[in-house]
Amino acid sequence: MPINEKEIAVLYYLVAARLCISVCNSSHSRKINSANKYAFVSENQAWALLQQWLRINPIAAENSFRSAIGLPVEIPQSVDSLIKARHKVISPILALSYSRPIHMTKAAFQYMYDACGNTYLDAYNNIPHVGHSHPQVVAAAQGQIAKLNTNTRYLYDLLTEYAERLLARFPDSLNKVYFVNSGSAASDLAIRLARAHTGFKNLMVIEHGYHGNTQMGVDISDYKFGAKAGPGQKDHILKAAIPDTYRGKYNADNAGKMYAREAIEQVKHSDSPVAAFISEPILGCAGQVPLAQGYLKEIYPAIRKQGGVCISDEVQTGFGRLGEYFWGYEAQAVVPDIIILGKPMGNGHPLGAVITTTEIAESFGKGVEFFSSFGGNPVSCAIGLAVLAVIEAENLPENTRLVGEFYKAQFINLQNEFPCIGDVRGTGLFIGVEIVKNNDSLEPDSVLANLIKNELRNRHILISTDGPFDSVLKTKPPLCFTKANAQQVTDQIYGILKKLN
Ligand SMILES: Cc1ncc(COP(=O)(O)O)c(C=O)c1O
Known part of the structure; x- marks a missing residue:
């Protein structure tokens, strides 16, 4: 029976399915009769092959099967023609990554597959938190939408x-949740809650912070309002200096305290009290800059004393991304009054939330009804529950801690060899690597940072650059990332830098 084209198209998946059946059979056999070693003799090899299979782009597999039986291989559309078609209907204000953008077709766990048959190691995307197309999340979505x-x-x-399961992850004081569809909607709502509770309008934000794309999001995000083409700082916004121990003016042990005291002085001189102080625990768009230790511990009481509330934006840092800490604020030993969630929460499904206290929820409840057409819908809840279940079942925070420590150590090894690596920072799988002209001067080198990013792309590894000088390599992969994946990234950076020297 000659194999036909339709069979060729599903062969890649059938091989994977066969391997899945094999590991399930082995596991089941071991459970019912562990003495029968023959029943699971191939289990380890099957797992190894499954891992290997994931690294093969399904298009590449299909094309090689096709050419093996003399069928023509599929030629993908040119990227230039796709860009042209896109720009006819989508404004270029929606940027594309890399000098040579990538036409993605599929993704699985920490791998992404392009239309040409290449497999990319995803060391950048933090939204597919538990892994791209995780089967448990996909099944939850498919099951509930039907x-x-x-x-x-x-x-x-x-x-x-879902509300109960999510709130169980927070201290008892944080016991009310509002579901929305994005981090931006959550930021917007968080500010409404703060203003309703305090009756004040002024807001304190941190230099280079980012909280969203709505009008309110831009108003409170120096990354946007303070950008070259940005609209500027509004009168009711107070901006605190970024408590950065690398580039900032304080880099001693008491930097957190010093920066906080400066911010508190600003609050004291404000025309009216501050309704809310909002910050990310590690400022992502600023170039993965962690708040100096002790910063929040000093500033939170001062904000509360003058009648305001404290908001932690956990859109990037939440759900175990930092390994040791399930939420970023825990690293500063504080408890916020309001928390903003997004990105990883739905593993790619648009899901965001605001978590707060009974008292703040009661103040907000005195106003108009809050309603979100999609926020908290059953499909979103089923997906959110599946994400939490996978995080727990696969012990992802622990994997993040172990792989993150290894990954950071590899970057520090690179830093010891190459003077262009000025700083390596972050926690868990949320790491920033500052590229400088040389590490005595701290002068940012955005050209080199972008060269590394694009060269990695050419070597099929995805990372990004960010920060006020676009000189920080950002890596924040799905939490199923392995030590071997981490090694692959740093080996390739080593190769790139060695070639330049
Ligand atoms: C810290 C932070 N807050 C809020 C947002 C906004 O989230 P969204 O893009 O889902 O609206 C982002 C997005 O990048 C973010 O990084």
Whole structure:
């Protein structure tokens, strides 16, 4: 029976399915009769092959099967023609990554597959938190969308169930949740809550911080309002200096305290009290800059004393990304009054939330009804629950801690060899590597940072650059990233820098 084209198209997946059946059979056999070693003799090899299989782009596999039986291989559309078509209908204000943008077709766990048959190691995307297309999350979405998808004006079990499961991850004081569809919507709502509770308008933000794309998001994000083409700082916004121990003016042990005291002085001189102080625990768009130790411990009481509330934006740092800490604020030993969640929460499904206290929720409850058409719908809740379940079942925070420590150590090894690496910072799988002209001067080298990023892309590894000088390599991969993946990234950077020297 000659194999036909339709069979060729599914062969890659059938091989994977066969391997999955094999590991399930082995596991089951071991459970019912562990003495029968023959039943699971091939288990380790099957797992190894599955891992290997993931690294093969399904298009590359199909093309090699096709050419093996003399069929023509599929030629992808040119990237130039795709860009042209895109720009006819989508404004170029929506930027594309890399000098040579990539036409992605599929992704699985920490790998992404382009239309040419290449596999990319994803060392950058933090939204597919538990891994691209994680089967448990996909099944939850597919199962629920076929049953019921409606809004919070009806009673359905998943809303309460998800709210309970999520809130169980927070201290008792944080016991109310509002579901929305993005980090931006969550930031917007968080500010509304703070203003409703305090009656004040002024807001304190941190230099280079980013909280969202809505009008409110831009108003509170120096990354946007302070950018070259940005609209500028509004009168009711107070901007605190970024408590950065690398580039900042304080780099001693008491930097957190010193920066906080400066910010508190600003608050004292404000025309009216501050409704909210908002910060990310590690400022992502600023170039993965962690708040100096002790900063929040000093500033939170001062903000509360003058009648304001404290907001932690955990959109980037939450859900175990920092390994040791499930939420970023824990690293500073404080408890915020309001928390903003997004990105990783739905593993790519648009899901965001605001978490707060009973008291703040009661103040907000005195105003107009809050309603979000999609926020907290049953499909989103099913997905959110699946993400939490996978984080727990696969012990991802622990993997993040172990792989993150290894990854950071590899970067520090590079720093010891190459003077262009000025700083290596971050926690867990949220790391920033500052590229400088030489590490005595701290002069940022955005040209080299971008060269490394693009060269890595050519070597099929995805990372990004950011920061006020676009000189920081950012890496924040899905949490299923392995030590071998981490080694691959740093080996390739080593190769790139060695070639330049
Ligand atoms: C810290 C932080 N807050 C909020 C947002 C906004 O989230 P979204 O893009 O889902 O609106 C982002 C997005 O990058 C972010 O990094």
